[in-house]
Amino acid sequence: MLRLYDSRLSGNSWKIRILLSQLGLAYERITLDLQKGETREPSFLQISRFARVPVLVLDGRPIVESGAILLHLAEGTPYLPDDLYLRAEVMGWLFFEQADLQKAIAIPRVLHLRGLAHAKKQDIERLHAEGYPGLEKLDHWLLSHTWLVGESYTIADLALSAYVALAGQGGYDMARFAGIRDWLVRVQEQRGWVRLIPEDGPAADA
Ligand SMILES: N[C@@H](CCC(=O)N[C@@H](CS)C(=O)NCC(=O)O)C(=O)O
Structure with a gap:
């Protein structure tokens, strides 16, 4: 269970x-x-x-x-390759997300959602300055690759896409990232993908 x-x-x-x-x-x-x-x-x-x-x-x-x-x-599913090099690549993206993106996106988002964006403007600007370079690197990769690792969707795409899809809620200007935009569509078209909040419309996830 x-x-x-x-x-x-x-x-x-x-x-x-x-x-x-x-x-x-x-x-x-x-x-x-x-x-x-x-x-x-x-x-x-x-x-x-x-x-x-x-x-x-x-x-x-x-x-x-x-x-x-x-x-x-x-483990043992198509979402994590068996090949040791590709697995290391998956883990590389997971670590990158945690180090370069997750807090830099999550904290501004929480501040916006809790109505503190004005009071914490400087904190948000500092976090944006940390987050944008990571988003630029991700976008650069995605402009020439369909998926983050190998030729198919893996947990690397899943893990990176979650906070990246929510970055706009934290005040990030995502319109500048065409590679990310098209990849998010591909990710969200994967079978079994679910919204963050099922009862809400698309705007709550994006
Ligand atoms: N590195 C952790 C981060 C987990 C995390 O930050 N969780 C937040 C919610 S997204 C949390 O539980 N915060 C504790 C709190 O706000 O009380 C992971 O990837 O699971």
Whole structure:
């Protein structure tokens, strides 16, 4: 039995829901309220040593970090190549996303969603200055490649696309990135892909 701890707007948790859907795996979903501090509850800290979602609990054992969960679930499926070089390439993109993009996109987005964009303007500008170079590198790659690794969609595309699709919500000007724009369409056309918030329209995901 699989159990996913997530939160409604978390892009990292969204990655896991997409892959679970694409693999056709049933799971129990427990959605925490981050604004109420539910990730810091003692009962959750037993499961999540870093006090963050997502956490996937597999036969009673928790896996933390979205990249680790994706790698575990994708093992033996078309979403993670067998070839060792291509696997290293997948991991390279996963690490790049965490180091160069994830916080630089997620924090401005949270500040915008919580109505703090004006008060935290300087923080947002600093994070944008960190995030744009990563987006430019990603776009540069995508202008000459259909997928991030090899010739097909992998968890690298899935993992990178989540926060990149949400960057506009954090005030990033995404109109300048044609390679990213076309790739996001290809990613979202993959079988089993799910919206961040199923009940909302496309604008909530983009
Ligand atoms: N590197 C982690 C980042 C996870 C993360 O930042 N999770 C956020 C939500 S997207 C969280 O749980 N924050 C704790 C909180 O706001 O209380 C991953 O990829 O899973």
